[in-house]
Amino acid sequence: MTEPTGVTANPLRAPQDRRLPRIAGPSGLVIFGVTGDLSRKKLMPAVYDLANRGLLPPGFSLVGFARREWADEDFAQVVHDAVKEHARTPFREEVWQQLSEGFRFVQGDFDDDVAFDRLRQTIEALDKERGTGGNFAFYLSVPPKFFPNVVQQLQEHGLSDSSGHGWRRAVIEKPFGHDLKSAQELNKIVHRVFEPNEVFRIDHYLGKETVQNILALRFGNTIFEPLWNRSYVDHVQITMAEDIGIGGRAGYYDGIGAARDVIQNHLLQLLALTAMEEPTSFHPKALVGEKLKVLNAVRLPDDLSKHTVRGQYAAGWQGGEQVPGYLEEEGIDPNSTTDTYAAIKLEINTRRWAGVPFYLRTGKRLGRRVTEIAVVFQRAPHSPFDAYDTSELGQNALVIRVQPDEGVTIRFGSKVPGTSMEIRDVTMDFAYGESFTESSPEAYERLILDVLLGDANLFPRHQEVERSWEILDPIERHWAKNGRPESYTSGTWGPKAADEMLARDGRSWRRP
Numbered sequence: 001m002t003e004p005t006g007v008t009a010n011p012l013r014a015p016q017d018r019r020l021p022r023i024a025g026p027s028g029l030v031i032f033g034v035t036g037d038l039s040r041k042k043l044m045p046a047v048y049d050l051a052n053r054g055l056l057p058p059g060f061s062l063v064g065f066a067r068r069e070w071a072d073e074d075f076a077q078v079v080h081d082a083v084k085e086h087a088r089t090p091f092r093e094e095v096w097q098q099l100s101e102g103f104r105f106v107q108g109d110f111d112d113d114v115a116f117d118r119l120r121q122t123i124e125a126l127d128k129e130r131g132t133g134g135n136f137a138f139y140l141s142v143p144p145k146f147f148p149n150v151v152q153q154l155q156e157h158g159l160s161d162s163s164g165h166g167w168r169r170a171v172i173e174k175p176f177g178h179d180l181k182s183a184q185e186l187n188k189i190v191h192r193v194f195e196p197n198e199v200f201r202i203d204h205y206l207g208k209e210t211v212q213n214i215l216a217l218r219f220g221n222t223i224f225e226p227l228w229n230r231s232y233v234d235h236v237q238i239t240m241a242e243d244i245g246i247g248g249r250a251g252y253y254d255g256i257g258a259a260r261d262v263i264q265n266h267l268l269q270l271l272a273l274t275a276m277e278e279p280t281s282f283h284p285k286a287l288v289g290e291k292l293k294v295l296n297a298v299r300l301p302d303d304l305s306k307h308t309v310r311g312q313y314a315a316g317w318q319g320g321e322q323v324p325g326y327l328e329e330e331g332i333d334p335n336s337t338t339d340t341y342a343a344i345k346l347e348i349n350t351r352r353w354a355g356v357p358f359y360l361r362t363g364k365r366l367g368r369r370v371t372e373i374a375v376v377f378q379r380a381p382h383s384p385f386d387a388y389d390t391s392e393l394g395q396n397a398l399v400i401r402v403q404p405d406e407g408v409t410i411r412f413g414s415k416v417p418g419t420s421m422e423i424r425d426v427t428m429d430f431a432y433g434e435s436f437t438e439s440s441p442e443a444y445e446r447l448i449l450d451v452l453l454g455d456a457n458l459f460p461r462h463q464e465v466e467r468s469w470e471i472l473d474p475i476e477r478h479w480a481k482n483g484r485p486e487s488y489t490s491g492t493w494g495p496k497a498a499d500e501m502l503a504r505d506g507r508s509w510r511r512p
């Protein structure tokens, strides 16, 4: 069985002009979990934004599947509200009218055979009424424990097989499984039902412009790569901090936790892109091959109690408001040991990175929302300056600001004007908003369009997913045996133990 090759089905995308807009052919999208957080905040707005940019075909259809007793009009109202609140592009009545004609709603539970039969009838009817050509993508935006169930239902009700009339694709959210074994089992189930090139495992970080730019920054320039190794780099910090709590996502989050939610996928993908060798091309095989090599070289520290930390947020103040602790959130088991914060140290056993620690951290209800990759350089091997003059000089750093203030910062020392030779840290900044007139599409816009086009370049392969679980599993097992996560006050930067973890290495976390 072969994995997707990234071949695009769209004849408009001539290889010699990749700037041409890529427009999806006749197709429809079925979203499972349409009442959920992801669907409301990201997926439905992304569909509208694609339509608004003219990238969806005229008969495009959107089918919502959920437990609520809704009619098509109720569903349309929900999409309307989500679009008004979260879409990136302005609301245009004519676009909305055309798009909403293709909205259908199917009510049901994942165990409900009748509902899946209704879903089949619905998409057959859409083929006739709107010319979707039998081309449907099924987006599983549901808690991961339901992935196998939904995939099997799709098979049993004849939805996964178009019988030669169009294509059927499965889009599977993350985390893909909850450990290596379950990921392998899920993979088998999914591949029994869908051809490998029709499976799209989503990691929406790969759809972000700033993440794709890591490759441009590293391999499209000459000034960074010579320094990008153990001879110059002291350590790398990858931070994904959120100020929000778990909101209404108890059903998904409790029992999963921060490390499975984002380290296993987003942060290890960021690590792979930051640390990998240059691929011979951007063909998915070459790119995945390099990412895999570096993931395979990742080593855990021997003593996990010293080099990993997990935490859970307690009540506190954020943005001037009092917020509840994790255990007080609606739907959370009051004895839950789920981590809402995780920090880990990893090493990469390659000639390029031997001895350079990669520190990864993530958390909910932290000081502010920020995702960044900070490559922190060693101090100069010799300083001809007075110790006093350099007392405020830190380590040079290159910071890739993934979000929200997208760009790149370089921090270095500069002489303070008017002093004899005092040196202080200054920064040089690249900000997307200042350098480009083109706006960045939302990650989900890009990824949904890629699914409809059959372009799998930005989707992780199962080998990457499985290797990432191999890295995380021993840490999760260690935590499961070692008591409760450490509590931290909402609005702070995480548990004390995380600061101590870096202090033991003579380092400290950045305060972005």
Ligand SMILES: NC(=O)C1=CN([C@@H]2O[C@H](COP(=O)(O)OP(=O)(O)OC[C@H]3O[C@@H](n4cnc5c(N)ncnc54)[C@H](OP(=O)(O)O)[C@@H]3O)[C@@H](O)[C@H]2O)C=CC1
Binding pocket: 032, 033, 034, 035, 036, 037, 038, 039, 066, 067, 068, 108, 109, 110, 111, 140, 141, 142, 143, 144, 146, 173, 174, 175, 204, 248, 249, 250, 251, 252
């Ligand atoms: N939220 C986010 O920011 C992100 C989420 N994701 C991923 O997206 C997926 C969904 O997450 P999220 O939207 O946050 O989760 P939510 O808990 O907000 O939503 C879950 C959805 O699944 C539905 N559902 C649950 N059980 C059943 C069932 N038995 N039958 C039918 N429907 C059911 C819920 O319906 P009902 O309303 O009826 O309960 C709801 O629509 C997860 O895999 C997550 O990792 C990925 C990136 C970001």
Ligand SMILES: O=C1O[C@H](COP(=O)(O)O)[C@@H](O)[C@H](O)[C@H]1O
Binding pocket: 242, 261, 262, 371
């Ligand atoms: O995958 C997830 O990501 C979101 C954060 O996404 P971002 O693009 O805003 O950084 C996170 O809130 C959620 O818990 C997780 O499932």
